[in-house]
Amino acid sequence: MPRLGHRRPCRRKVRSKMKRRRPPLLIAIASLSLLLAACHPGKSDSGANGQIKSSPQSEITIGVGQTGNAISTLDPSQWGAQILIDQGTVMEGLYGYGTDGKLVPKIATHYKTSKDGRVWTFYLRKDAKWSNGKPVTANDFYYSWMRTASPKNANDALWASVMTYVNNAWTYHAGGVGEKEVGVKVVNDYEIRLTLTSPHNILGAMAISGSMPLYGPSVDASPDKWFMPENFVGNGPYVVKSFVPNGKITLEKNLKYVGAPGQTNVGNIKTINVIPTPNVPVPDFLAKKLSAAVIQQPADYKYVMTHPDLKALLHSQADNIVTYLEWDKSVEASPLDDIKVRQAVGMAINRKPIVENVLNGLGGVTSTFGFPGWPTNDMQHPLPEDLNKAKSLLAEAGYPGGKGIPTLYLYCRTAADDPTGIPVAEAIQQELKEGLGIQTKIVPQPSTIYGNITWGGINPDVHPGYVIGGGTPNWNDFTSLPIQANQQILFHGTQGTIEYRKHAANYYLPKYDPNDVAQLGNPDDKKAGTTQADWDRLDKAAKGYIAYLDEWTKQQPEDYQKVLVIPGAATNADQWDNYTKAWKDAKKPADKHDAWVAAWKFVGNWSAGNGGANVGLSGQAWDNKHMSQDWHDAVMWNAELNAAIDQNKANELTANIDNYVLNNGYGVPLYYAKTFYLSQPGLTGIQANPWSWGGLFQLQYATWK
Template identity: 30%
Template sequence: MKRSLLTVLVLLLFVSTALAGCGNETPSNEGGEATKNIKQEITLNAKTEPPSLDPAIASDTTSGWVIDHLFEGLYTKNQKGEPVLGAASDVKISEDGKTYTFTIREDAKWSDGDPVTAYDFEYAWKRVLDPKTGSPFAFYMYYIKGAEEYNKGKGSADQVGIKALDDKTFQVELKAPLGYFDKLLTMWTFYPVKKSLVESNPKWAADAKGYVSNGAYRLTEWKHNSEVVIEKNEHYWNKDQINMQKVTWKMVNDATTYYQMYKTGELDLIDTLPTDVIDQEKNNKEFKITPYFGTYMFMLNVDKPPFTNAKIRRAFAMAIDREAIVKNITKSGEKPAYAFVPYGVNTPKGDFREVGGSYFEENVKEAKQLLEEGMKEEGWTKLPEVTLMYNTAENHKKIAEAVQEMLKTNLGVKVKLANQEWKTYLETTQQSNFQMARMGWVGVFVDPTVILDYYLGDSPNNRTNWVNKRFDDLMAKAKVEQDDQKRYELLHEAEKVLMTDLPFIPVYFYSQNYLTSSKFKGIVYPVNRYPDVRWAKKVAE
């Protein structure tokens, strides 16, 4: 995942609710009559080409940013980040908490005017699970009865607990009660796709022409590697609550360039400012730092020397000065990471990260000793050559260069650097064609499970080739544990297993910095997504 926390993160756990009929809040009418003649358009920066605008295929935050504005699931999120009913108007939950019966809104329509049906949802979800689809996020559906078996080729689609009872009734049967099922359903993997369109055109999501969605916006233009344009969907059931008429994403990856574009008014909002301008912008009323529930890390391919050795992996982790990185490079309140799960998860015993603590510390002397022991175990008199890969971006480059120097100074290890554009980079790392590679992981909601899921043995996102049965078993137990305290204890155990083997190097917990034009009000900054502009309003020219 791309990007992908503040010193003391204050994150609110999304309120778990299955209550019907909440709907989206009415947006403010700030600006009144004065805004009537102002074009409600905003220009953002995606930095790179979205790898995929197919909800079943997308696995990165860039694609998700666009998709979240184009589609809507059974649940959506309101301005407070709470899950509320979206494409569904009602939900009934069985007494045992395992069966959800949704009623699809009578006025839920596709952007071409056709009705959204329960059959579209059934088709979309089973398409995600179909092994032929190759969905990287299919495992998020494993809570559903028969889903894992079907996805792994050990069961059939008919055995999956997903069924349209009629045009407007959609039923889901879980393996066990899941307290955060409503939150889970707000992620794009659970969005519907139009069955007739996808079956008739396998490349339906490759371009704007013929693209159909069911959310607040419709895709009107996609100039590949240049810009994506979406416009308000007049068939959307809740269109009266949508202020912004048109949203454009440019694709400018150079931080200095997009910063200048913001300054000249070509962009209305940017994130990840060039590090050399952060200090001067901190007193700007348009500057904003927000929590971001994710972790910046370097994946280590455990099948490629020298990272086949656990002691060497730990040596590299212990030789990196995280404080120097967050103070001198990122400069936005990020917190050094000595574990995987970020701050911000409230548990019965306190914040999950504070309870779990750190799993290692920076210690050059011990790191040198571990490196020496690891090389001896492998019979190496010289460490195999190491290349650190990163996706093209100024800040990633600066961090990679800093780590390169730290490893040289602290361990005497010479590391080569290599970079690729985001889409190519995802393909390269997916094929595990790397030794050490930058990655970020952001939770789809605020819970340790969705962070730790990254390193499941069968997770397509786990590109390190690390598989640990004990870790997988603990995660499986945690997902069906109904006692909250016991669930968190299992998750702590799982994280300990992960941090003992260290198939990755955590660097810092994210925060995000933004510059947003004061001409706009009502933009929402989620803790695990990029800004939501559905309720944004331009109040000045």
């Protein structure tokens, strides 16, 4: 079974669509009213019907992302707001987003994959140019990718580039192997080959900023300032004309740019000004300080909806985020251990009042992990909204009218982190009390603890209940298709019987699993592992677990075996041989202890903290013996999804995962987020970013008509 409990820190950036403090409603409305009047002084700005007229321009001004976001660097190896202009506007990758938001080839002409999906070869077109006229070649991609992976750049966001999937990239990043051992090879100037750690569809990763090429001579000449106008060399439709870190950035058309044939690559705007998103985007839009403005506050949305001339300029787009009621993975026994109780809760939720009254319309109702147009939306079979059925299920479980159910907990973000979190929890609280007689306690949590509960495994002091969960996938990837429904199955022991969950809690909560300490020895004991007897004890356990896991793997379905056994990858037995050699080669007692601890951590289970666990051979074997068949299947589907190459297969696996979570009541979708934005009359091609960091992106397509 794959090691599900471990997670890399800071892997997910999460955004709330309305998380910033809003100005007082009366001040906002007063300011808007004055500006609305000021912006319509005469016929030059208004048509015969009082509508704002189109005035074609060659220059636009756009706010970056959410309120408060600013750009301090254009380095694509960092995960920040700069990705909104790096990926596609000033830099262009092998693949990118087209005018319809779908993936299209940019610098690549085509690609080929090996039969097992591990080797990807990309072919580049020969007419692409840098802004200095030099050709864009495979060497430019190699330079950029290896720069991100380099151990000299330990703080680079390797996880946010295609290199996260490349064989030995992480080991190289940690200094464990040399550059030549990394699975990237330049075949020739217009052909580059990637060998992955395991099968994965990497086309979506090719569109993110961390996978953009860089012009090496410019970066090497000015390592810290290569993105400043005097040094910048780009291959995108626009180049940097001026740049004030954390302030205004001005982009102008790249006169050397050659776009991909057969598609729209750039609009007719000559100059794009990018500024930090202001606190009052609607007044700034009315004052024409902004060419397009994202609506984040309910007060702004209400104002726009009540003014027809503004409403006519309002656009909306579904974001790839669903907020849902998520089982909180508590290891305390409770009525929620009964599927009928969880299903009753799911059926009792009335979503429409939440969207209309709490979100003020800034969202859409959904009972699936999706929304209209999402690839798997119609393949899901959610629990119906049926209060009578919910009451019946509760009575069948032995809790008529909610009697006998102790107070459940509702975890959410604090008001400072998300102004909608507590109000949504209050709406759920009221519906469960009035509909089912279930009492709840709302517990706002700071962002770190909230994140551990929502996106982690088992946490201490979490009482039975739910968390108001949700999050945005970072980029277009098959593993994003469940829209985080698979958070429920990523971590060992977070579902199943209370006895099973309590056993698995030993992976997460103590420093070391006490069961493994009793069997294998205590890593904190400095004398442990220094004798042959200590090693023999560990060696016997390891070989027993490896033999069991090898036999278990042979019994799995063929598609699952392909995920579990990667050709050319080190097997458990191979890795154990390396640990054995390291222990035997150690001469001093202290060195033998250290080698023994490293081997112990391969066999035993130990806490990663913050809701994470490092699950060793013992935990994998125990889980395989005790997990329920339906959860085994869900884990298998998720592993196969990660290795899927074909879209239809990915959709099928995703629907299986979603339906497992929905039907078992582990996740109850509430609503999906939308980005609402205003654009000046005649301005087209504006795209809302449905991935991490929100806001507007793909500015190269902006066009005045």
